[in-house]
Amino acid sequence: MIPARYAYFVFGFVLSGLMSMMVSGIATYRTVGMIDGFVTLWLGNWLPSWMVAYPTLLVVSPIARRLVAKLTRLDA
Template sequence: MIPPRFAPILFGFILSGFMSFLVSAIATVRTVGLVEGFISSSIGAWLFSWAVAFPTVLVVAPITRRIVARLTPQR
C-alpha cells in the first residue's frame, strides 16, 4: 500500500497516464490513420507524451488549484 502522503503524486501519475494516452492516440490516428503499425506508433508517442505530462501535472496542478480557489466562492 502507498502511504497517503503520496496521494497527490499518484493522482498526477495516473491522470497524466490516462490523458496522455488518449491525446496521443487521437493525434496518432489523425496523423497516420489506422494503418499497420498503429499500435506501436501510438505506444511510442504515448510514452514520450507521458514523460512530459507527468512532471507538467505535478507543477501545474497546484497553480490550477489556486486559480480555481480564487474563481469560486468559498463556504
C-alpha cells in the same frame, strides 16, 4: 500498498498517464489513420508524452487549484 501521504503523486501519475494516452492516441490517429502498426506507433508517441505530462502536472496543478479557487465561490 502505497502510503496515503504519496496520494498526490500517485494521482498525478495515473491522471497524466491516462490523459497523455488519450491525447496521443487521438493525435496519432488523426495524423496517420488506422494503419498497420498503429498501436506500436501510438505507444511510441505516448511514452515520451507521459514523461513530459507527469512533471508538468505536478508543477501546474497547484497553480490551477489557486486559479479555480479565485474563479469560484462556496455556495451557502
